[in-house]
Amino acid sequence: MAERELTYREAINEALRQEMRRDDTIILMGEDIAGGSGQPKELQDAWGGVLGVTKGLYTEFGADRVLDTPISESGYIGAAIGAAATGLRPVAELMFVGFMGVCLDQLFNQAAKLRYMFGGKARVPVTIRTMIGAGLRAAAQHSTVDYSVLTHFPGLKCVAPSSAYDAKGLLIAAIRDDDPVIFCEHKALYGEKSPVPEESYVVPLGTADIKREGRDVTLVAFAKMVHTALAAADELSKSGIQAEVVDPRSLSPLDEGTILESVKKTHRLVVVDEDTPRCGMATDIVSLVSQKAFDYLDAPPQMVTPPHTPVPFSPVLEDSYLPTPEQVADAVRGTLD
Amino acid sequence: MHLKREKALWVYERMVLIRKFEDKVHDLFSAGKIPGFVHLYAGEEAVAVGVCAHFRTDDFLTSTHRGHGHCIAKGVEVRGMMAELFGKATGSCKGKGGSMHIADVEKGMLGANGIVGGGAPLACGAALTARVKKTDQVTACFFGDGGASQGTFHEALNLASIWKLPVIFVCENNLYAEASPVKYTLNVENVADRAAGYGVPGVIADGMSFFDVYEKAGEAVRRARAGEGPTLIEAKTYRFYGHFEGDPVNYRPKDEEQAYRKRDPITDFKQKVLAKKLLKADDLEKIEKETQAEVDAALEFAESSPFPKLEEILTDVYVNYP
Ligand SMILES: Cc1ncc(C[n+]2csc(CCOP(=O)(O)OP(=O)(O)O)c2C)c(N)n1
Ligand SMILES: [Mg+2]
Numbered sequence: 001m002a003e004r005e006l007t008y009r010e011a012i013n014e015a016l017r018q019e020m021r022r023d024d025t026i027i028l029m030g031e032d033i034a035g036g037s038g039q040p041k042e043l044q045d046a047w048g049g050v051l052g053v054t055k056g057l058y059t060e061f062g063a064d065r066v067l068d069t070p071i072s073e074s075g076y077i078g079a080a081i082g083a084a085a086t087g088l089r090p091v092a093e094l095m096f097v098g099f100m101g102v103c104l105d106q107l108f109n110q111a112a113k114l115r116y117m118f119g120g121k122a123r124v125p126v127t128i129r130t131m132i133g134a135g136l137r138a139a140a141q142h143s144t145v146d147y148s149v150l151t152h153f154p155g156l157k158c159v160a161p162s163s164a165y166d167a168k169g170l171l172i173a174a175i176r177d178d179d180p181v182i183f184c185e186h187k188a189l190y191g192e193k194s195p196v197p198e199e200s201y202v203v204p205l206g207t208a209d210i211k212r213e214g215r216d217v218t219l220v221a222f223a224k225m226v227h228t229a230l231a232a233a234d235e236l237s238k239s240g241i242q243a244e245v246v247d248p249r250s251l252s253p254l255d256e257g258t259i260l261e262s263v264k265k266t267h268r269l270v271v272v273d274e275d276t277p278r279c280g281m282a283t284d285i286v287s288l289v290s291q292k293a294f295d296y297l298d299a300p301p302q303m304v305t306p307p308h309t310p311v312p313f314s315p316v317l318e319d320s321y322l323p324t325p326e327q328v329a330d331a332v333r334g335t336l337d
Numbered sequence: 338m339h340l341k342r343e344k345a346l347w348v349y350e351r352m353v354l355i356r357k358f359e360d361k362v363h364d365l366f367s368a369g370k371i372p373g374f375v376h377l378y379a380g381e382e383a384v385a386v387g388v389c390a391h392f393r394t395d396d397f398l399t400s401t402h403r404g405h406g407h408c409i410a411k412g413v414e415v416r417g418m419m420a421e422l423f424g425k426a427t428g429s430c431k432g433k434g435g436s437m438h439i440a441d442v443e444k445g446m447l448g449a450n451g452i453v454g455g456g457a458p459l460a461c462g463a464a465l466t467a468r469v470k471k472t473d474q475v476t477a478c479f480f481g482d483g484g485a486s487q488g489t490f491h492e493a494l495n496l497a498s499i500w501k502l503p504v505i506f507v508c509e510n511n512l513y514a515e516a517s518p519v520k521y522t523l524n525v526e527n528v529a530d531r532a533a534g535y536g537v538p539g540v541i542a543d544g545m546s547f548f549d550v551y552e553k554a555g556e557a558v559r560r561a562r563a564g565e566g567p568t569l570i571e572a573k574t575y576r577f578y579g580h581f582e583g584d585p586v587n588y589r590p591k592d593e594e595q596a597y598r599k600r601d602p603i604t605d606f607k608q609k610v611l612a613k614k615l616l617k618a619d620d621l622e623k624i625e626k627e628t629q630a631e632v633d634a635a636l637e638f639a640e641s642s643p644f645p646k647l648e649e650i651l652t653d654v655y656v657n658y659p
Contacts, residue, residue: 031515036588038521046588047516070486070522071453071514102452102487137373137424139435141451309654313435314424315372316644 003195009053011164011196012129012185015171016054016091018200020061023089026175029067029076030093030129034058037068050095051131051190073099077128078106081180084126085114091175094130096138097146097184111180112155126181127174132160133186133224133274134311134322143311143318145223148280150182151251157205158251160184162226164194166249169203177205186223206253210262214242217332218262220285221247221272225323229272232328243332251281256288263293268335269301272328277305299335304328340551345615346624348390348547352382352603354628355406358415359578361632362405362422366582371422375436378406380545380577383602384509385410387542387550387572388477391558397445397463397476399456402437403509403576404449407479413441419635425642432645433653453514454487456480457506461493464502464561475503475561483514485528494569498535501566505557508571509544515580516588529571537567544574545600548609575600 006014020026033054035047048055058066069076073094080092094100100107107128114122134143150158157179161167167185174181211226212233221229226247233243246262248255263269269289273282282303289301304323312318340348359379365371378385381403389398389410400407408418413429421428422436429441440448447463450456460478467474484490485508497504508528512519525531532539540557543549550572557568575597579586586594610616 032517035516036518038518039588040590043588043590046585050515068517068521070517071483072486072488074488075486099452102454102489137435139373139437139451140433141437142374307651309650312433312645312650313373313430313438314432314645316424316647317432317650320647320650 004198005193006164006196007190008161008164008167008185008192009051009190011168012053012171013055013057014196015168015200016057017060019172019175020057020065022200025087025089027065027067027083027088027090028054028057028093029069029080029090030054031069031071031095033093034066034068037063049093051187053185053190054093073103074106077103078110080126080128081106081111081124084124084180085122089125089175091127091129094128096142097130097132098141098144100130100146100150107150107156108153112153116155123178124180125178127171127183128180129183129185131187132184133188134318135188135224137313137315137318139313140310145184145274147182147184147251148275148284151281152279155180157181157253158184159205159249160186160223160251161249162186162189162223162247164192164196166203166209168196169201170205170249172200173202173205176202181205184223188224203249205250206255207250208246208248208255208258210244210258211247212243212245214244214266216242216266217244217268217270217335218259218266219243219245219270219272219328219332220259221245222251222281223274225272225274228323228325229328231325232332235325235329236332241332241336256292259285259288260293263289264296267296267298269297270304270328270331270335271301272304272323274306274322276308277303278308280305302331302335304331340615342615344390345610346620348386349606349610349616349621350624350628351386351410352547352606353624354415354631355382355385355409356603357628357632358405358409358418361636363578363582372424373435373437374402375422375582376403376580377576377578377582378403380597380602381509381511381574382406383547383550383606384507384544384572384574385479387547388505388507388554390551391554392477395445396474397447397460399447399460399463399476399478400449401456401479401481401484402449402451402453403481404439405436407449408439408441408446411444411446413444413446415631415635416638417441419639420642423639423642424644425639426645426649427638427642431649433649453484454480454489457490457493460504461496461502464497464504465500467503473562475505475558477505477507479507479509481514482508482510482512482519482528483517483522485531486522494535494537494567497567498537501564503561503564504567505554505561506567506569508569509574510571511574511576513580513589518588527571529569532569537569539569540571542570542572544572545597545602545605547602547606
């Protein structure tokens with residue numbers, strides 16, 4: 001029997017639905033995650049989120065468990081954190097990751113620090129789902145990934161799936177985890193399909209996945225950049241270069257072992273990241289490998305990232321902002337010279 | 338409130354220009370010619386124009402994601418706006434911002450904003466500049482009914498109230514924030530009721546009527562220029578198109594849409610100025626033709642303009658580079 005395929009969007013929806021059926025302490029909050037709240041029945045559940053990810057959940061679980069919120073990120077993200085600390089397991093949606101600018105105090109002073117400050121006498125099992133990524137001509141405030149910032153804060157966990165399979169398993173893991181987890185959904189991936197089991201399953205936080213095996217160079221890439229790295233690997237294989245593509249999936253905690261093992265095998269590292277280059281995941285991985293696998297390296301590690309600028313609107317500029325498979329292939333060839 | 342003939346011509350011209358610009362953008366978006374997130378102002382023209390009719394070029398405004406109407410009311414050139422929507426080098430922001438960040442600082446238009454609530458503190462800042470420099474410039478802060486739930490709005494209103502800043506907070510209550518009806522997101526009848534909590538005047542205007550907005554904004558601007566502090570105006574209005582281009586608009590009743598379409602602010606203005614014999618049918622027709630030509634020319638300009646050069650990606654991040 002052919003394996004069932006789901007889109008990334010459907011996989012997330014299914015994970016939420018299955019978890020909510022299993023555990024009635026799970027509630028959802030966010031702006032227009034239903035849409036039409038307070039309207040007559042035929043106008044309710046109109047949107048299911050701006051890009052339709054939570055569609056139908058309001059209809060199944062009702063207004064007590066699926067709460068549309070006013071545009072008050074500081075208020076409702078904070079409320080999700082407070083509810084998590086007192087017995088619920090909320091999954092709150094922060095529509096675009098750039099809006100963390102509005103609620104950053106609740107994320108990094110409250111969610112991230114409560115447990116530590118209280119000497120371990122609190123747990124904050126909240127999941128914050130948020131959209132990341134460029135490529136949709138959404139301009140500077142709606143196109144960032146920003147997960148490096150969130151990864152920086154001790155106390156927060158942060159994941160960024162690149163496939164429908166990973167999305168479902170990581171979201172279930174995030175919801176069941178007793179710590180605050182930021183779940184980053186790349187908006188250019190919602191239509192990506194892959195085989196997804198119908199039963200619920202967990203992709204444990206902090207486990208990387210080797211998306212393609214190879215012996216010549218290690219490509220570490222995140223979210224949509226995994227696809228860019230895979231395209232580059234395809235291209236390189238035509239000239240006999242076998243690239244290994246490692247998808248950490250989880251930025252915090254980070255599966256250092258899988259990355260280091262890969263580099264010890266290939267002796268070369270190129271990191272492909274959609275975040276800007278300073279203090280980002282790319283510098284973080286390069287630093288890790290430089291410290292822990294320096295003797296294995298045959299060439300200086302390379303990074304392929306956007307420039308140190310906000311995301312431009314103009315299609316020609318945005319296209320040149322994002323790393324391309326050609327740039328990745330060039331960087332790989334540079335390590336082989 | 339009395340309107341001189343010259344001003345009435347200007348008002349009609351601006352309202353119709355906004356409408357024609359937005360209708361054109363709607364068609365262009367549907368045809369796949371404009372990318373990204375685009376939010377149209379059609380239906381709300383009386384609000385931006387009713388406020389900006391009291392403004393000088395050196396007055397300021399802060400806007401929202403739905404910013405085209407504010408731009409046009411403040412005198413921003415539609416050529417540059419259209420080119421910006423196309424991401425062209427000749428756009429008001431060199432193609433770097435697009436619809437959601439359209440701005441023209443020289444015209445006092447301090448930017449559309451992709452962050453709901455992002456403009457309110459900036460408006461206080463602009464007003465503070467005017468106060469410290471002892472000019473009599475005023476600042477309008479436009480925001481939506483959805484924006485009224487954002488903390489920044491409340492903080493800004495408080496700041497403006499204690500410092501008596503020359504700000505006019507203008508809530509464009511179009512009954513919806515995306516797909517959420519205002520009766521769900523607010524526990525008060527009117528956004529204007531919230532003014533009481535900050536000790537400033539809270540005024541309701543009919544946002545489908547230029548004359549009503551014009552009159553109420555007139556008093557608010559007078560107060561602000563005289564150093565008497567901010568006013569909160571709530572204009573009850575309606576957006577004719579969806580929240581953004583591509584919205585199925587499946588959360589509001591069709592009869593409600595039709596009822597508001599019948600209260601078109603441009604038709605309302607037209608009927609009133611003709612009845613008062615302030616303008617003649619010929620005047621209106623001439624404006625309709627001229628504004629259409631202006632929008633067509635803007636489109637031609639946008640389409641024939643070049644895209645930015647790739648090195649532009651690195652400019653404008655900072656003023657000074659090391
Ligand atoms: C901080 C923030 N939260 C959410 C959004 C997404 N968003 C864009 S417009 C909008 C609704 C705004 O409603 P309102 O303020 O009433 O303005 P309107 O669109 O009706 O003009 C939302 C939720 C955003 N851009 N910024
Ligand atoms: Mg609104």
